[in-house]
Amino acid sequence: MGKAAPDKVKTKAEALDQFKDGSSVMVGGFNKVGVPGTLLRWLSESPAKELTLICNNCSNAEGGIWYPAASMIKAGRIPTVRISYLATNTDLRPMWEAGELELEIIPQGTLAERIRAGAFGIGGFLTKVGIHTQISEGKPIIEVDGEEYFLEKPLKADIALVKATKADKMGNAICHGTSKNFNTIMAPAARFTILEADEIVEVGQLNFDHIDIPSIFVDMVVQSEKGT
Amino acid sequence: MGKAAPDKVKTKAEALDQFKDGSSVMVGGFNKVGVPGTLLRWLSESPAKELTLICNNCSNAEGGIWYPAASMIKAGRIPTVRISYLATNTDLRPMWEAGELELEIIPQGTLAERIRAGAFGIGGFLTKVGIHTQISEGKPIIEVDGEEYFLEKPLKADIALVKATKADKMGNAICHGTSKNFNTIMAPAARFTILEADEIVEVGQLNFDHIDIPSIFVDMVVQSEKGT
Amino acid sequence: MEKEINIREFIAKNVATLLKNGYVVDLGVGMPTLATNYLPDGVTVFIQAENGILGCGPKAEEDEIDPDLIDAGAANIVCLPGGCTFDSAISFGIIRGGHLDATVLGALQVDEKGNLANWYLPGKMLPGPGGAMDLVAGAKKVIIAMEHTTKHGDPKVLKECTLPLTSNGTVDTIVTDLAILERTPEGLKIAAIAPHTTLEHLLQHTGCDLIYDDPDSIPLMIA
Amino acid sequence: MEKEINIREFIAKNVATLLKNGYVVDLGVGMPTLATNYLPDGVTVFIQAENGILGCGPKAEEDEIDPDLIDAGAANIVCLPGGCTFDSAISFGIIRGGHLDATVLGALQVDEKGNLANWYLPGKMLPGPGGAMDLVAGAKKVIIAMEHTTKHGDPKVLKECTLPLTSNGTVDTIVTDLAILERTPEGLKIAAIAPHTTLEHLLQHTGCDLIYDDPDSIPLMIA
Numbered sequence: 001m002g003k004a005a006p007d008k009v010k011t012k013a014e015a016l017d018q019f020k021d022g023s024s025v026m027v028g029g030f031n032k033v034g035v036p037g038t039l040l041r042w043l044s045e046s047p048a049k050e051l052t053l054i055c056n057n058c059s060n061a062e063g064g065i066w067y068p069a070a071s072m073i074k075a076g077r078i079p080t081v082r083i084s085y086l087a088t089n090t091d092l093r094p095m096w097e098a099g100e101l102e103l104e105i106i107p108q109g110t111l112a113e114r115i116r117a118g119a120f121g122i123g124g125f126l127t128k129v130g131i132h133t134q135i136s137e138g139k140p141i142i143e144v145d146g147e148e149y150f151l152e153k154p155l156k157a158d159i160a161l162v163k164a165t166k167a168d169k170m171g172n173a174i175c176h177g178t179s180k181n182f183n184t185i186m187a188p189a190a191r192f193t194i195l196e197a198d199e200i201v202e203v204g205q206l207n208f209d210h211i212d213i214p215s216i217f218v219d220m221v222v223q224s225e226k227g228t
Numbered sequence: 229m230g231k232a233a234p235d236k237v238k239t240k241a242e243a244l245d246q247f248k249d250g251s252s253v254m255v256g257g258f259n260k261v262g263v264p265g266t267l268l269r270w271l272s273e274s275p276a277k278e279l280t281l282i283c284n285n286c287s288n289a290e291g292g293i294w295y296p297a298a299s300m301i302k303a304g305r306i307p308t309v310r311i312s313y314l315a316t317n318t319d320l321r322p323m324w325e326a327g328e329l330e331l332e333i334i335p336q337g338t339l340a341e342r343i344r345a346g347a348f349g350i351g352g353f354l355t356k357v358g359i360h361t362q363i364s365e366g367k368p369i370i371e372v373d374g375e376e377y378f379l380e381k382p383l384k385a386d387i388a389l390v391k392a393t394k395a396d397k398m399g400n401a402i403c404h405g406t407s408k409n410f411n412t413i414m415a416p417a418a419r420f421t422i423l424e425a426d427e428i429v430e431v432g433q434l435n436f437d438h439i440d441i442p443s444i445f446v447d448m449v450v451q452s453e454k455g456t
Numbered sequence: 457m458e459k460e461i462n463i464r465e466f467i468a469k470n471v472a473t474l475l476k477n478g479y480v481v482d483l484g485v486g487m488p489t490l491a492t493n494y495l496p497d498g499v500t501v502f503i504q505a506e507n508g509i510l511g512c513g514p515k516a517e518e519d520e521i522d523p524d525l526i527d528a529g530a531a532n533i534v535c536l537p538g539g540c541t542f543d544s545a546i547s548f549g550i551i552r553g554g555h556l557d558a559t560v561l562g563a564l565q566v567d568e569k570g571n572l573a574n575w576y577l578p579g580k581m582l583p584g585p586g587g588a589m590d591l592v593a594g595a596k597k598v599i600i601a602m603e604h605t606t607k608h609g610d611p612k613v614l615k616e617c618t619l620p621l622t623s624n625g626t627v628d629t630i631v632t633d634l635a636i637l638e639r640t641p642e643g644l645k646i647a648a649i650a651p652h653t654t655l656e657h658l659l660q661h662t663g664c665d666l667i668y669d670d671p672d673s674i675p676l677m678i679a
Numbered sequence: 680m681e682k683e684i685n686i687r688e689f690i691a692k693n694v695a696t697l698l699k700n701g702y703v704v705d706l707g708v709g710m711p712t713l714a715t716n717y718l719p720d721g722v723t724v725f726i727q728a729e730n731g732i733l734g735c736g737p738k739a740e741e742d743e744i745d746p747d748l749i750d751a752g753a754a755n756i757v758c759l760p761g762g763c764t765f766d767s768a769i770s771f772g773i774i775r776g777g778h779l780d781a782t783v784l785g786a787l788q789v790d791e792k793g794n795l796a797n798w799y800l801p802g803k804m805l806p807g808p809g810g811a812m813d814l815v816a817g818a819k820k821v822i823i824a825m826e827h828t829t830k831h832g833d834p835k836v837l838k839e840c841t842l843p844l845t846s847n848g849t850v851d852t853i854v855t856d857l858a859i860l861e862r863t864p865e866g867l868k869i870a871a872i873a874p875h876t877t878l879e880h881l882l883q884h885t886g887c888d889l890i891y892d893d894p895d896s897i898p899l900m901i902a
Contacts, residue, residue, distance in 0.1 A: 258508070258526075258528075258544070259526060259528075259530040260530060261507070261523070261524055261525075262524070311584065312584055312585065312587075313584045313585075313586035314582055314583055315583035315584065315586075320582070321581075324582075333582075333584050335587070335588075335589035336544070336585070336587040337506075337544070337547075337552055337587060337589075337590035337594075338548075338589075338590070339544075340544035340545045340547075341548065341552075343545075344545045355552070356552075356593050357552060357589050357590050357593040357594070358589045358623070359593075359624060360624040361589070361620065361621040361623065361624065362576075362620050362621070363585075363589065393524060403524075403543075404522075404525075404541075405522055405525035405526075405535075405541055406505070406508045406525055406541055407524045408541060408542060408543035408544075409508050409547075410543070412543040412545070413545050
C-alpha cells in the first residue's frame with residue numbers, strides 16, 4: 001500500500017531484490033557516522049553492477065564501513081561516482097586518470113542542496129559556490145539583482161540507502177547527533193528508499209516532534225546488523 | 229558578542245528599540261499557531277511605520293492574535309504586504325484595489341522556499357508552481373533538461389519576529405507541533421531576529437538533537453506574555 | 457435531492473471512491489475533507505496538512521486539544537500514531553516534490569485542458585492561493601471537487617477558464633454533483649454520471665464538449 | 680625556530696588573534712583547529728563543524744564517546760551546552776547563507792586578488808573540495824593558515840594562482856610563518872611580520888608585490 005504502509009520492515013532477501021544493474025544509488029553518511037553499513041555490505045554481496053554512486057565520501061580503508069562500496073568501485077561495478085571528498089579513497093584518482101571511472105566532484109553544500117532540490121521539486125538553484133572555478137564550467141551564469149550566480153541542477157536517484165539511529169516500522173526515523181547529515185535529504189530524493197536502523201520500534205512510540213525522516217520518504221526498513 | 233552570546237533575553241523596551249521606520253518585517257506563524265503575538269502587539273505599540281510585512285496570512289479578526297498587525301495595515305503603517313493567504317483579512321482587497329496597499333501574493337510553498345533561499349545564500353530557484361499564471365508573469369522561464377520552470381528570487385528582511393514553544397537563553401528553540409511552520413526559516417532570513425517563547429530555560433537544558441531554531445539565528449529572546 | 461447538505465455529501469462520497477488504500481493526500485477544507493468520512497472499509501488514507509503535519513487525525517476532543525496542533529483549516533486536531541510534524545519548507549518540499557499521491561481541492565472554474573482557477577474572482581473575492589498552487593503543481597493526482605454550476609446556473613467546467621489561473625493543465629479528475637470527468641489527451645471524458653441527472657442535462661450545463669463512448673453504458677456515480 | 684611543531688603552533692597562535700569573542704566559526708582540520716588552543720582569556724568562539732553541529736566541543740574522553748557525534752575531521756567530540764545538530768542541507772545553509780563570522784582553512788596557493796587553491800594538485804593530489812568551496816564562498820571572513828612556501832621553498836602567495844581554484848577573490852587574510860597579509864583593493868598588505876624574519880626575506884619568498892607603509896613600523900606577529 002505504498003508510502004503509508006504501517007509495516008515496512010523487510011528481510012535481507014527482500015532488500016537484495018531491489019538492487020538492479022544500472023541503478024543510481026545515493027548513500028547517506030559523513031565519514032564514519034550515519035553510514036548504512038549493513039546495506040552497503042548487502043549491496044556488495046548482490047550481483048548489481050553498472051551502478052552510479054552518489055555520496056559525500058567513500059573511504060577505501062580495509063574493513064571500514066565504506067569498504068564494501070570502495071571495493072565495488074575497485075572491481076569496476078560502480079563506473080560513475082558523484083562525490084564531494086575523495087581524500088579517504090586512494091583508488092579514485094588513479095582510476096579516474098586511467099579513464100576507468102567517471103568522477104563528478106561536487107562541493108559538499110552543493111551536493112546537499114542538489115539532492116534536496118531533487119527531493120523537493122526544485123528545478124535548479126543559483127549559487128556562488130565555486131563560481132568561476134572548474135565547478136562552474138559549462139553551467140549558465142545568471143545575474144540576479146546585480147549579483148552573479150550560476151545554475152546547479154537537481155540530483156535524484158533510483159535507490160537511496162540511508163541510516164537512522166531509531167525508526168518505527170512505518171519508516172519514521174530519528175538520526176541522533178551528526179548522523180542526520182545526508183540521510184534526511186537523500187531519503188526523499190530516490191524512487192525507492194531503504195532505511196536501516198540500529199533500533200526498530202512500534203508505530204506510535206516516537207514523538208511526532210522529533211522525526212528527522214518522515215515515513216512517507218521510506219519504502220523499506222531493515223535492521224542494522226551488529227558491527228556495521 | 230553577537231550570535232553566540234550566552235544570554236540574549238531582553239526586555240520589552242529593548243525589543244521596541246529594534247522597530248524602525250521603513251523596515252521589512254517577517255512574522256512567523258500559520259493561522260493561529262506559531263504566531264509571535266506578544267511581539268506583534270509590541271510592534272503595534274511602537275511608532276514604527278512605512279513597514280513591509282512578510283507573512284503567510286494575517287487575519288483582521290478583532291482581538292485575534294494577528295489583530296495588532298492587521299490594525300497597522302488598516303492604519304496605513306504597513307504600506308506593503310507580501311503574503312500567501314488573504315481570505316482571513318477582509319481589509320486587504322479593498323485597500324489594494326483603492327491603491328492604498330502594495331500587495332505581493334505568493335504561493336505558500338514559494339513563500340517558504342524564497343525565505344529559505346534568502347536565509348541560506350541561494351540566489352534564486354526554479355519552480356513550476358504557478359507557471360504560466362499571473363504568478364510567473366515577468367519572471368524568466370528557464371528550461372532544464374527539457375522541462376520548463378521559472379525563476380523565483382530569495383526573500384530577506386530587516387527584522388524577523390518568530391515564536392517558539394520553548395527556548396534557552398541563548399536562543400536555541402523548540403517549536404512544538406505545527407508551530408514550526410515559517411518560524412524555522414524566517415529566523416535565519418533576517419538581519420535581526422527576535423524570538424518570543426512560551427517558556428525560557430537555562431542553556432544546556434534542551435536536547436541538542438531537538439533544536440528547531442539554532443541559537444545563531446536569534447539575536448534577542450523575549451518572554452511571551454500571557455494571552456498571546 | 458435536497459440542495460446543500462446532500463450535494464456536498466454526494467460529491468464527497470464520490471471523491472472517496474477515487475482515494476486508494478494507503479494514499480498520502482492533502483485535502484482542501486470542506487467537501488474534500490468530508491470525503492474521508494466515506495472511505496470504504498479497509499481503505500485508509502494518510503493525510504498531510506500543508507501547515508506542517510503528516511498523519512493528521514480527527515478533530516481533537518475537548519480534553520485532547522493541543523493548542524499548537526492544527527490542520528490547514530485551523531481545526532485543533534490530533535496527530536495519529538506514525539504521524540510527524542515539520543516546517544513549511546519541508547511541508548511544501550513534500551508537496552512540490554511529488555510525494556503526495558493525490559490532492560482534492562475546490563474550484564471556481566476548470567477547463568478541458570485541465571487548467572484550474574480557484575484563487576481569485578476579480579472584483580469579488582481575492583483569497584490568495586495559500587497552498588493551492590503548490591498542491592496542484594506537485595501532487596501526482598489532482599482531483600477537483602465542486603458543484604457543476606455556479607449559484608446562477610452558469611457552467612464551471614469550460615472550454616477555457618476566464619478567471620486568473622491557479623495552474624496550467626494539471627487537473628486530472630473533476631467530481632461534481634452531475635458527473636465524474638477524467639482529463640484525456642482529447643479532452644474531458646465522462647467517467648461516471650449522477651443517477652439523478654441525464655446525459656442531456658449534463659451536456660447542457662457543461663461549457664465544453666465531453667467525450668463518452670456508448671451513452672447508454674456510462675457508469676453511474678454512487679448515491 | 681624548530682621546524683614543524685613550532686611553525687604550526689606559531690601560525691595557530693597568530694590565527695587565534697584574529698578570532699573575536701563570540702565569533703561563530705568553522706575551522707579546517709590541523710592548524711586552523713589548533714588555533715582554539717591559543718585564544719586569549721575571555722575569548723570564546725562557537726564552532727560549527729560542517730557535518731552538522733554547532734557548539735562543537737573538545738575531543739570526547741573515553742567514557743564520553745558518543746559514536747554518532749563527530750566533527751568534520753571524524754574526531755569523536757562532545758557537544759557543548761547550547762549546541763545543536765542538524766542535517767547537511769541546513770549545515771551548508773548556515774555556511775552559504777553568511778551565518779559564520781569566519782572560517783580558517785589551509786591552502787596550496789593564494790594570490791593577490793584573494794583567489795584560493797586548495798582542492799586539487801594535478802598529478803599529485805585530488806582530495807576534492809569537501810566543504811571548502813562552500814566555506815570560502817559563504818563565511819563573512821576567510822582566513823588562510825599555511826606555511827609561507829612549499830616544501831621546496833617555492834612561494835605559495837602568488838600574483839596569480841596556477842592551480843585549479845577553490846574560490847574567486849574571497850580570501851581576506853593570510854596567516855603564515857612569515858607574515859599576516861590582509862587583502863586590500865590595491866593588493867596584499869603586510870598587517871604583521873614574524874619576529875624571526877626580515878622584510879627582505881618575506882618579500883623574497885612571496886610571489887607577488889606586498890604593500891606596507893613604513894618598513895620600520897610593521898607590527899610584529901606574536902611569538
